[in-house]
Amino acid sequence: GDSVTQMEGPVTLSEEAFLTINCTYTATGYPSLFWYVQYPGEGLQLLLKATKADDKGSNKGFEATYRKETTSFHLEKGSVQVSDSAVYFCALSGAAGNKLTFGGGTRVLVKP
Amino acid sequence: GAGVSQTPSNKVTEKGKYVELRCDPISGHTALYWYRQSLGQGPEFLIYFQGTGAADDSGLPNDRFFAVRPEGSVSTLKIQRTERGDSAVYLCASSLMGGPNTGELFFGEGSRLTVL
Numbered sequence: 693g694d695s696v697t698q699m700e701g702p703v704t705l706s707e708e709a710f711l712t713i714n715c716t717y718t719a720t721g722y723p724s725l726f727w728y729v730q731y732p733g734e735g736l737q738l739l740l741k742a743t744k745a746d747d748k749g750s751n752k753g754f755e756a757t758y759r760k761e762t763t764s765f766h767l768e769k770g771s772v773q774v775s776d777s778a779v780y781f782c783a784l785s786g787a788a789g790n791k792l793t794f795g796g797g798t799r800v801l802v803k804p
Numbered sequence: 805g806a807g808v809s810q811t812p813s814n815k816v817t818e819k820g821k822y823v824e825l826r827c828d829p830i831s832g833h834t835a836l837y838w839y840r841q842s843l844g845q846g847p848e849f850l851i852y853f854q855g856t857g858a859a860d861d862s863g864l865p866n867d868r869f870f871a872v873r874p875e876g877s878v879s880t881l882k883i884q885r886t887e888r889g890d891s892a893v894y895l896c897a898s899s900l901m902g903g904p905n906t907g908e909l910f911f912g913e914g915s916r917l918t919v920l
Contacts, residue, residue, distance in 0.1 A: 696846075724905050735808070736847070736895070736911040743905070781846055789905035790860045791837065794846030 694719045698782045698795035705772055705802050713767040713798045715756075715782035723784040725749075725758050725765040726792065730779045739767075739780070772802045806830065808912035810896050816918045817886055825881040825915045829898030836879050837909065838871055839895040847895055852903070853879060886919045893917075 698715045705711060717723065727739040727749070740749030745760035756767045765782060782795040809828040817823050829836050834855055839847035849863040853873045864870075868886075873879040883890055893914040899907040 726904065728911075733913075735913045736897075738908050783846075783904075785904040788860075789903040790852050791849045791863075792847075792904050792909065793849065794839075796844070796846045 694723065694784060694786045694793045696782050696784055696793055696795035698780075698798055700796070701779075701799035703798060703800045705800070707774055707802055707804050708771045709802075711767070711769045711772045711776070711800065713780055713782075713800070715765045715767065715795060717763050717765065717782075717784050719763075719784055719786050719793075721787035722760075723786050724789075725756070726783040726785070727754070727756055727765070727767050728781040728783060728794075730781070730797075732778070736781065772800075774802050774804055776800060777802045808896055808898055808910050810894075810912040810915050812915055813913065814916045814918075816920065818920050819886060819888060821886050821919075823883050823886055823917065825883075825894050825917070827879045827881070827896030827898075827912060829877065829879070829896070830910055831877075832900065833898035833910075834876065834901050835899040835903065835907070836873060837897040837899075838879070838881050839897065841893045841895055841914070843892075850881070850894075854902075883917075886917075888919050891917055891919045 724743045726741045729739045740751040742749040742758035783792040836853040838850040841847045852860040856876045868884045870882045897909040897911045
């Protein structure tokens with residue numbers, strides 16, 4: 693079945709540092725890929741998505757590129773802020789498109 | 805409010821009891837999802853409604869879990885004979901139409917269930 697694996701946290705960074713969160717997936721066919729973010733005390737929110745190979749999703753300074761050859765969708769941000777402290781979830785939607793399959797989440801803490 | 809609303813936000817119950825968790829989706833959203841999130845893990849799919857019908861209930865772990873959406877809006881997740889392993893945050897999400905490939909899912913803040 694479909695699955696998503698992402699790096700375990702917590703990841704602790706200083707403000708303005710570069711952030712990478714690795715995500716790889718297993719799926720049949722051509723899934724759509726997503727990053728969701730959960731800020732403290734809030735519900736999950738869509739951060740960005742990509743629906744086909746080589747697509748790049750971007751939002752709020754975050755980027756991720758759909759790499760079919762390596763089955764990866766790594767999240768990157770060039771200069772993090774304290775407000776980026778949150779839990780980040782990689783997810784996929786398979787061929788049926790009925791549901792999201794999530795990774796385990798990566799907690800990111802940005803210190804001033 | 806305009807977002808997905810879930811009640812109660814916290815529920816503590818004893819092993820063996822029956823619980824109901826309610827989800828009020830964004831007005832006009834036809835698709836509704838229930839997920840379960842255990843501590844330190846990602847959300848796990850339970851069930852997906854399109855309108856009043858369950859389009860995919862493959863994630864319900866056993867027959868103690870049941871969900872309804874009788875009028876195509878509010879949904880209730882029902883858990884019978886609760887067990888300690890049912891303790892988790894239960895998340896609800898809605899989207900305007902169809903699955904995540906066709907529209908963004910909007911999540912509520914969840915109902916935290918603790919079974920003693």
